[in-house]
C-alpha cells in the first residue's frame with residue numbers, strides 16, 4: 001500500500017521521498033569513473049603498435065596470461081570484454097535517465113543552456129550526444145571483440161581495421177569516447193568536490209585545462225595508433241596476405257633451427 005501511495009504521489013505516507021535517484025547517481029559516477037580509467041589503460045595498450053608489431057604481439061599474449069597458460073588464452077579477453085560490456089550497459093541505462101525524453105524537454109534544456117551561456121552546461125550537451133553515439137558504436141566494438149578475441153594482434157587487428165572496414169567506426173568511437181570520458185571525469189571532480197581546495201573557482205579553471213590536455217593527448221595517441229594499424233592493414237591487403245597472422249621472431253628462429261637440424265640429419 002505504501003508503495004502504491006509513493007508511486008502516485010512521489011512521497012511516502014510519512015512524507016519521505018525515495019533515495020533511489022541519489023543512489024542511481026552514485027552508481028552512474030562509479031561506473032562512469034571506472035570506464036574512463038579503464039579507457040586510459042585500453043588506449044595505452046592499443047598504442048603498443050606504435051612501438052613495434054612484435055611489442056603489440058607481446059602485450060596481447062601477456063593479456064591472454066601467456067605467463068601461466070602456455071600460448072595464452074583468448075577466453076580471458078572474452079570474459080573481460082563481457083564484464084566491461086555489462087558495466088557499459090549499466091552505465092548507459094543510468095545515463096538514459098538524464099537524456100531529454102521528448103522535444104519539449106530538449107527545447108527547455110537548449111534554451112536554458114543558451115540563456116546561461118555557461119561552459120559546463122554546454123559540456124553537458126556534448127556528454128549527452130557522445131553518450132548516445134556510444135550506444136551504437138561501443139556495442140558493435142565490444143560484441144566483435146568479445147566474440148573474436150582470438151583475432152587480436154598486429155596483423156589480425158590491422159586486417160579487421162582495414163579489410164573489415166572498422167576504421168570509420170573507430171574514428172567516430174574514438175572522438176566520442178575521448179570527449180565523453182574526460183568531460184565525465186571533470187564532472188566527477190566538480191560534482192563530488194574532489195580537488196576543491198581553498199578556492200574551488202580557481203580549481204575549476206585548472207581542472208578544465210587538465211581535461212583539455214588529457215583529451216588532446218588521448219585523441220592524438222588514438223589517431224596515431226589507428227593510422228599505424230590502417231597502414232599495416234593496407235600493406236597486408238596489397239600483398240594478398242589478409243588473414244595471415246603475425247609470427248614472433250622467437251618462433252621464426254625456433255622454426256629455422258628445427259628445420260636446419262632436421263635438414264642436417266636428413
Ligand code: HEM
Pocket residue numbers: 025028029030031032033035036037039088091092093095096098099124127128130131132133134135136138177180181182183184185187188191
Ligand atoms: C552507451 C554508452 C554511454 C552512455 C549512453 C553514457 C551516458 C552518460 C550520460 C548521459 C552522462 C551524464 C550524467 C550526468 O549528467 O550526471 C554520463 C556520465 C559519465 N560517463 Fe557515460 N555514457 C556512456 C558510456 C561511457 C563510457 C564508455 C565512459 C568511459 C569513457 C563513460 C564515462 C562517463 C563518466 C566518467 C561520466 C560522469 C559521471 C557522473 O557525472 O556522475 N561513459 N554518461
Ligand code: HEM
Pocket residue numbers: 042043046047077080081082084088134138141142145151152153156157158160161166170173174175177221222223225226
Ligand atoms: C575489455 C574490453 C575491450 C577490449 C578487449 C578492447 C580491445 C580493443 C582492441 C584489440 C583494439 C584494436 C583494434 C582491433 O583489434 O579491432 C581496440 C580498439 C579500440 N577500442 Fe577497444 N576494447 C575494449 C573496450 C572498449 C570500449 C568500452 C571502448 C569505448 C566505448 C573501446 C573503444 C575503442 C576504440 C575507439 C578503438 C580504436 C583505437 C584507436 O584508434 O587507437 N574499446 N579495442
